[in-house]
Amino acid sequence: MSAAQPQGSARPSAEVAAEQAAGSTAASPDVPSRGGLTRRTVLRRGALGLGGLVAVAAAGTGVRGALNGAFQVGSGAPYDLWSGWSDVDDLGRYAVAAGVLAANPHNTQPWTFALTGGTSGTSGAGGQVVVDVHEDPARTMPVNDATGREHLAGIGCAVTNMVVAAAARGAGATVAYLPDGPQGPAARVTLGAGAPHEDDVALARVLADRHTTRGAFSAEPVGAPTLRRLAEQAERDGVRIQWVVETDERTAMGDLVVDATVAVVADEAMSQEAFSWFRSTRAQLDAHRDGLTLDCQGLDPVTAFAAAVLPASSRRQGDEFWVKRTRDVHTATAAAYAVLVVDDVAVPAQQLAGGVVLQRLLLACTAAGLGAQPMNQVTEYLDAVALGTAGDARTAADLGRRWEQIVPDGTRRGLLLVRIGHPTRTGARSPRRPLAHVLV
Numbered sequence: 001m002s003a004a005q006p007q008g009s010a011r012p013s014a015e016v017a018a019e020q021a022a023g024s025t026a027a028s029p030d031v032p033s034r035g036g037l038t039r040r041t042v043l044r045r046g047a048l049g050l051g052g053l054v055a056v057a058a059a060g061t062g063v064r065g066a067l068n069g070a071f072q073v074g075s076g077a078p079y080d081l082w083s084g085w086s087d088v089d090d091l092g093r094y095a096v097a098a099g100v101l102a103a104n105p106h107n108t109q110p111w112t113f114a115l116t117g118g119t120s121g122t123s124g125a126g127g128q129v130v131v132d133v134h135e136d137p138a139r140t141m142p143v144n145d146a147t148g149r150e151h152l153a154g155i156g157c158a159v160t161n162m163v164v165a166a167a168a169r170g171a172g173a174t175v176a177y178l179p180d181g182p183q184g185p186a187a188r189v190t191l192g193a194g195a196p197h198e199d200d201v202a203l204a205r206v207l208a209d210r211h212t213t214r215g216a217f218s219a220e221p222v223g224a225p226t227l228r229r230l231a232e233q234a235e236r237d238g239v240r241i242q243w244v245v246e247t248d249e250r251t252a253m254g255d256l257v258v259d260a261t262v263a264v265v266a267d268e269a270m271s272q273e274a275f276s277w278f279r280s281t282r283a284q285l286d287a288h289r290d291g292l293t294l295d296c297q298g299l300d301p302v303t304a305f306a307a308a309v310l311p312a313s314s315r316r317q318g319d320e321f322w323v324k325r326t327r328d329v330h331t332a333t334a335a336a337y338a339v340l341v342v343d344d345v346a347v348p349a350q351q352l353a354g355g356v357v358l359q360r361l362l363l364a365c366t367a368a369g370l371g372a373q374p375m376n377q378v379t380e381y382l383d384a385v386a387l388g389t390a391g392d393a394r395t396a397a398d399l400g401r402r403w404e405q406i407v408p409d410g411t412r413r414g415l416l417l418v419r420i421g422h423p424t425r426t427g428a429r430s431p432r433r434p435l436a437h438v439l440v
């Protein structure tokens with residue numbers, strides 16, 4: 001395994017075939033519906049009045065709504081694991097189910113899991129179950145995640161969920177990063193090793209309630225004692241959290257993230273690769289059970305429903321929507337940012353550890369009633385330019401200089417960024433592939 005991901009298409013051919021079978025298109029034109037409403041206009045306005053609702057109804061809500069899953073948001077087979085994970089008997093498979101529910105970049109679900117210690121994974125020496133977590137090389141984003149830092153961080157996130165889930169069943173766990181060197185598994189989790197940590201039992205209780213929050217946060221600040229407690233629950237393995245809270249610094253970070261988002265969407269290769277992981281229709285979602293969906297964008301229910309029943313937006317319209325949300329919602333309402341700081345962002349074990357800490361932070365936020373959203377446009381752009389996969393060197397120089405003004409030695413040490421705050425609505429479930437697809 002190398003830190004740099006292979007170049008080429010982000011889409012495994014099997015997935016593309018599945019999409020074709022489902023009859024979906026990569027970039028549907030923004031065809032106006034009857035009444036002149038489109039998904040784009042609805043998303044631009046951000047909310048619908050009564051007239052809009054009538055127009056949506058006139059546009060044939062029933063048929064299109066069923067097609068786009070407007071009546072099935074967060075339910076059906078792609079969401080089964082969210083309710084069924086804790087019923088899995090076998091300790092190994094139960095831990096894997098928890099792992100699959102972890103945050104991960106663009107919902108690529110970049111992992112496979114191998115259980116050893118008995119056919120069902122429950123009869124290993126000393127009652128221990130060993131789960132090797134492997135990278136799935138077909139689930140990378142070589143343009144937007146050029147160094148693979150997010151890919152490995154996603155695996156670290158899964159590791160945390162496995163560890164805390166085991167704790168809820170009274171089992172301790174040990175974790176080794178790259179236990180057999182660069183060619184072996186990314187991580188080895190040994191379940192049933194020692195006693196569980198009390199913090200982990202508490203985090204396991206909110207495991208299935210954690211969802212990325214892309215809606216607005218309220219104006220209520222997050223106090224210093226809460227930030228301290230979150231860091232205590234999350235930090236480990238050499239990963240530290242730098243909080244960005246003061247107004248000036250927070251504004252500077254917000255402006256930087258907005259400018260990085262503008263730069264990302266201006267780059268054709270970055271925009272195209274990101275869009276390839278967006279599931280615009282229910283058929284795409286059912287076929288892939290991965291990727292980003294409209295439901296997870298934190299829209300108010302009326303706008304989300306209207307957007308779901310209207311024709312899908314094009315890639316460019318989606319990019320425009322993302323920039324607008326980043327400017328007007330994500331950064332405008334961030335109560336604080338957490339920068340996950342390591343010694344060297346290029347070291348795979350530190351990328352994995354960063355993911356372990358990220359997921360602990362996300363769970364700790366959920367337990368504290370806070371919302372959280374990773375936002376990594378800045379480092380994605382810097383990595384793309386550094387590795388020559390995309391971007392423009394002058395823009396990267398400006399973004400990098402501003403990043404280093406907020407994060408000391410940030411190019412070398414600033415691994416991941418998260419915004420947090422008090423949510424105004426709960427995040428939605430995102431799809432997951434079933435255990436049969438991830439167990440090897």
Ligand SMILES: Cc1cc2nc3c(=O)[nH]c(=O)nc-3n(C[C@H](O)[C@H](O)[C@H](O)COP(=O)(O)O)c2cc1C
Nearest residue numbers: 103104105106107150153154211212374375376430
């Ligand atoms: C390493 C990493 C980087 C991520 N970067 C972003 C990001 O830049 N913007 C964003 O909105 N979400 C980001 N996410 C959140 C994922 O998109 C999200 O975890 C995934 O879609 C699954 O959804 P869920 O977290 O609600 O289960 C990131 C997650 C991880 C683990």
